[in-house]
Amino acid sequence: MSYRLSDASEFLSSGATVHDYVSSLLARIEARDADVQGSVLAQARELDRVPLDKRGPLHGVPIGVKDIFLTKDMPTQHNSAIYENDAPAVDAALISLLRSAGALILGKTTTTEFAHGIHTDTRTPRTPGGSSSGSGAAVGDFQVPIALGTQTIGSIIRPASFNGVFGIKPTWGSISREGAKICSVNFDTMGFLARSVADLELLADVVGLEDDAKPITPFKLDGARFAVCKTHVWSQAGPGTVNALALGIKLLREHGASVEELDLPEEFASVTKSHLTVFQCDAKTTFMNEYIAAKDKLDPVLVGFVENQFTHRQHLEGLDNLAQLRPKIDLIASGYDAILTPSVVDEAPESLATTGNSIFCGMWTALHVPVVNVPGFVGDHGMPIGLSLVSARYTDRHLLRVAAAVAPVFEGGGWKPSV
């Protein structure tokens, strides 16, 4: 028998069992440890039980898997002494970094389904804001001092704002995303929620976030230059955010900073559309395997992503458009100490059926620049509202220094956290 896949399929469809076929292959392959042989023969028996009309196009086809892919029934060892006895018991890279620093992994905070559905079981009076819902609520409610979040559109900054805590979405790619479920390979960013900028800075030390130049310490507001960017979607801002931004500007000026209005060039109005197109195309690839394996168990929102009708051409136009805007926003941002911009359209909506609007967060996620949410303001219903500080890619440590100077000033906005 030849060993091409198509011949194997023919052999199997002519009546031979997968068990027969695999036994013949195992004879050719040098005998390895009994565990692997056992796993292979168990798979073969299970496949042989699949009714003929339910068999897939690769029924019984043996595949060799490069040992960097997780497989639920075999160790994943990466040919590395570090993973020699992997069971597979794997920590995400960020968990491993935190454990190396002595952190205690207290538990998993709830998220919307795969960080992108709507369903969440966090119990708060209003929506905690997806998808790092539980992380935001847990920090806001003083259950944990810090929590991990991820942001693809607004999933760190929005819950930080809704829960009245600090949050950082660092420069895209600056913290390893290894072991965190992928939504969009082009946008997903690992970050933190905490109760102070000092806590965020400690975390930045632990994960090795560094700028090219050491940031000026302490950063002084007196004489500092801010831009305020209302963005092309300013018309969506509700009264809480309109008031917060006006008050934030006033507070900064009272402390000696200059704040000038920044109108981004017209081409930046395309960011939101490019972002949402690329995100959905990325998500189609990401959730394809769950969709094929168990579509009925997927949130309809995610099913919609997989079934989106964007063309590859639209996907690439979005990708290439965002890529050419990134050096431009870096250049604009580097003319200021930071850009001040809304975190959210308003305080958390009352409905638990939504995670809230993320339009203001999304554009900065798409541009890969770092963002810090600084709480301090209050909406019409007494719920917290934060504002975002933004700077050029890979100036995260500088941005945290600016946030440390801004945070006590924004306390004048009236929001008081309480246990």
Add this chain to the structure above:
Amino acid sequence: MSYRLSDASEFLSSGATVHDYVSSLLARIEARDADVQGSVLAQARELDRVPLDKRGPLHGVPIGVKDIFLTKDMPTQHNSAIYENDAPAVDAALISLLRSAGALILGKTTTTEFAHGIHTDTRTPRTPGGSSSGSGAAVGDFQVPIALGTQTIGSIIRPASFNGVFGIKPTWGSISREGAKICSVNFDTMGFLARSVADLELLADVVGLEDDAKPITPFKLDGARFAVCKTHVWSQAGPGTVNALALGIKLLREHGASVEELDLPEEFASVTKSHLTVFQCDAKTTFMNEYIAAKDKLDPVLVGFVENQFTHRQHLEGLDNLAQLRPKIDLIASGYDAILTPSVVDEAPESLATTGNSIFCGMWTALHVPVVNVPGFVGDHGMPIGLSLVSARYTDRHLLRVAAAVAPVFEGGGWKPSV
């Protein structure tokens, strides 16, 4: 006690045990299932045993983790019914897609350390070419009909060429990388090695690879337009590749195809440098956690990546340069049915201390375009040599159709696989 991280650290350094601290937190947090409580208290006891001088900056600090991060001692459930009982036993997305199609996961093929060191234990007379070493060798030696590979520089195309088999590195991002260890978030691409183009096409069906337009079937060489791109590193080609390319051009012309020489614009000469800069900067982030946890167990090559001295500015210049070249190569490639270009500098080197030169593969990986290795040629020592076919991003299915027409013609190059 306040619940800020910095206060917690103070509390702990003042003599309280982590166990005390965590017990107080668990009292605040609604009691959850006993397993999680047990895991947390076990962690606390372990941390309490760490000598004072060995304690990290986050010693005993509890962290809430969004439930999309893998944690080795707690389930990762993504708030999804699909992962309700995750133990955590996780398949990579590609494994899940293959299992849905009935494939049998035969075993893990060896890789160089984390797919980027040098060490591999594949036993072949010459280097099988990293890093999908085992995958290439297993298919080449008829042990399995197909194998999974990943490519960050040349790790599918090079072993495909060295082992005389077909390989596809699809468009970057077109197959989910979920569950495959990350080397470079900007370049890692999932792909396949197989013994025929038909087998690669079956796999492309299973993972849902589609072009915007249905490719012409069958693709006819008579009247087809090829470009031959020797690239800016042509001077590194050895006699085997020089002969293979000349013979490949001759065979295509004999079958009625036109083959014209393509000199890429001068700016494409920067691709290799940008690629290797970005790759090393990406790898610094990727391997930071293993470096911090167990530097002494890491291949010195990987240690070198983490300790690289590139600035973020150089990293971003490389990223932005490659991004602006991608739509340009799409436009150039769309003027032809495919671009013919070397896969490797020559047949596999005799030394097992190297995985071989990947300079010819790297530039196409950096540009995110699909590449198929077609075997058929032979080097001075009788070892196989393949040539690469390249087309614009997201024309993978078209490229496979072209490869299906080219493959029998390149059999005239003299390479004969044998069991």
